[in-house]
Amino acid sequence: xxxxxxxxxxxxxxxxxxxxxxxxxxxxxxxxxxxxxxxxxxxxxxxxxxxxx
Amino acid sequence: xxxxxxxxxxxxxxxxxxxxxxxxxxxxxxxxxxxxxxxxxxxxxxxxxxxxxxxxxxxxxxxxxxxxxxxxxxxxxxxxxxxxxxxxxxxxxxxxxxxxxxxxxxxxxxxxxxxxxxxxxxxxxxxxxxxxxxxxxxxxxxxxxxxxxxxxxxxxxxxxxxxxxxxxxxxxxxxxxxxxxxxxxxxxxxxxxxxxxxxxxxxxxxxxxxxxxxxxxxxxxxxxxxxxxxxxxxxxxxxxxxxxxxxxxxxxxxxxxxxxxxxxxxxxxxxxxxxxxxxxxxxxxxxxxxxxxxxxxxxxxxxxxxxxxxxxxxxxxxxxxxxxxxxxxx
Numbered sequence: 363x364x365x366x367x368x369x370x371x372x373x374x375x376x377x378x379x380x381x382x383x384x385x386x387x388x389x390x391x392x393x394x395x396x397x398x399x400x401x402x403x404x405x406x407x408x409x410x411x412x413x414x415x
Numbered sequence: 416x417x418x419x420x421x422x423x424x425x426x427x428x429x430x431x432x433x434x435x436x437x438x439x440x441x442x443x444x445x446x447x448x449x450x451x452x453x454x455x456x457x458x459x460x461x462x463x464x465x466x467x468x469x470x471x472x473x474x475x476x477x478x479x480x481x482x483x484x485x486x487x488x489x490x491x492x493x494x495x496x497x498x499x500x501x502x503x504x505x506x507x508x509x510x511x512x513x514x515x516x517x518x519x520x521x522x523x524x525x526x527x528x529x530x531x532x533x534x535x536x537x538x539x540x541x542x543x544x545x546x547x548x549x550x551x552x553x554x555x556x557x558x559x560x561x562x563x564x565x566x567x568x569x570x571x572x573x574x575x576x577x578x579x580x581x582x583x584x585x586x587x588x589x590x591x592x593x594x595x596x597x598x599x600x601x602x603x604x605x606x607x608x609x610x611x612x613x614x615x616x617x618x619x620x621x622x623x624x625x626x627x628x629x630x631x632x633x634x635x636x637x638x639x640x641x642x643x644x645x646x647x648x649x650x651x652x653x654x655x656x657x658x659x660x661x662x663x664x665x666x667x668x669x670x671x672x673x674x675x676x677x678x679x680x681x682x683x684x685x686x687x688x689x690x691x692x693x694x695x696x697x698x699x700x701x702x703x704x705x706x707x708x709x710x711x712x713x714x715x716x717x718x719x720x721x722x723x724x725x726x727x728x729x730x731x732x733x734x735x736x737x738x739x740x741x742x743x744x745x
Contacts, residue, residue: 366704373556384549385542387685394553397560 364409367402374398420620423496424613428640430499431609433506434518435465435644438605441675441695442598445668451587458646460591461598466642468602474629475686476604480611481618483543484523485530490619493741494529495612501525501734505726508733516722517690522608523547524727526615528734532742547688551723554678554689555697561674562701569666570705586665593672598645600679601691606637608688613637663702670705671698693722 377395384391443457452460481487485494502518502525509516523544530538576582613633617623623630663671675695682689 369704373559376552377556380549380552383545384553385546387546387549387687390557391549391553394557394560397564398556401560401563 364406367406367409370398370402370405374402419492419496420616420622423492423499423616424636426496426499426503427609427612427616428636430503430518430522430612431606431637431640432644433503434605434609435462435641436647437518437644438601438691441692442594442601442672445663445665445672446590446594448663449587449590449665449668451590451665457594460595461601462642462646464595464598465602465606465645466638468599468606469634469638471599472603472607472680472683474607474610474614474634476607476683476688477610477614477629479543479547479686480522480526480608480688481615483540484526484547485540486534486538487615487618487625489530489534489538490615491533492616492620493745494533494738495526495616495619497529497532497738497741498522498525498527498734499612500737501528501730501732504733504737505730508729509722509726516726517551517693519605519608519688519690520551520723520726521730522612523688524730525734526612527727528731529738531731532735532738548727550682550687550689551693551727554682555693555700557678558675558694558697559701559704561677562671562698563705564701565670565674566667566702566705569670583665586669589669590665590672593669593676596676597672597679597691597695600676600683602638602641603683604679604689605691606641607683609637609640610634611688663699667699667702671695671702674698674701 374395377391377398380391381388381395442461443452443454446452446460447454447457451457499522502521505521505525506516506518527539527544573582610629610633613636614623614627614629617630617633618625618627672695675691675698678694678697679689679691
């Protein structure tokens with residue numbers, strides 16, 4: 363798997379792990395986690411397209 | 416009593432001065448390394464925006480430090496002095512060990528440690544500490560994501576531009592704005608931490624009511640101290656920051672500083688104390704990660720994670736001992 367995508371997924375997991383303790387800022391943790399999931403997907407697609415070239 | 420109060424206020428302002436001295440490098444490193452400004456001009460630029468931050472942002476972070484870390488009833492001159500000593504000593508220890516520590520986290524850990532030494536764990540305010548703890552991890556991650564996104568957007572917008580030299584010249588000047596924005600965020604978030612300490616001190620000694628907002632003289636003194644720190648020391652340690660984590664071009668400098676500035680603006684407006692060093696580190700890592708992960712020097716970035724883990728417990732321990740010593744000798 364693309365190492366950068368894996369890194370972004372770990373970052374997303376870290377954000378989700380913070381949700382239970384984030385009080386009224388849980389939405390921030392969810393939003394940042396969502397951004398990292400999108401970045402992981404983008405990075406994976408980018409790496410896949412480079413492999414095909 | 417009055418002399419003790421004045422002494423601790425001076426120590427708090429000294430802490431603020433050292434913060435400016437140490438952290439100025441974060442905001443001007445890229446401007447200096449790309450030779451947009453001479454070092455002396457760059458520190459004046461950063462110091463000015465550090466100072467005027469009080470005109471833009473309120474005192475939400477100060478209120479959080481003063482009222483949402485420990486129960487106000489337990490605060491005294493001794494507790495706040497021990498908290499400051501803990502933060503300063505921890506900063507010195509980590510400076511010696513080469514850990515990229517956060518003065519902000521050390522201050523929170525210090526306050527908590529001294530208060531617990533006086534009255535036990537019940538005095539800690541769980542909600543406030545949970546929010547601060549959450550953003551210790553979230554703020555660099557937000558900076559990283561924004562740094563990466565800003566870099567991708569810039570590349571996407573300018574990818575048809577073949578005149579690289581002209582583009583770089585444009586972004587070199589763009590760094591003036593991004594460095595100013597970051598300095599504004601730095602002044603807002605970090606000076607407010609000292610404002611919070613002094614406000615807590617004034618409340619604890621009966622010089623301000625429990626619901627008081629930060630007096631203007633405290634606001635001006637804190638912003639003056641951080642600006643003077645930036646003015647006198649920043650350029651000495653500016654050399655490494657621009658290339659320590661990943662090699663930055665002007666375009667990367669604009670993206671990293673803008674990412675950190677946006678994060679600091681949002682957290683300052685929400686009253687959440689965060690580390691400016693960790694936020695800009697996240698932004699710089701994000702710029703490097705936009706190219707490839709191997710462009711990032713992970714050894715430096717991982718030391719930030721160690722600083723997350725150790726700073727609050729470390730400062731907590733030192734302040735706990737400091738309060739015990741203050742108590743014995745007083």
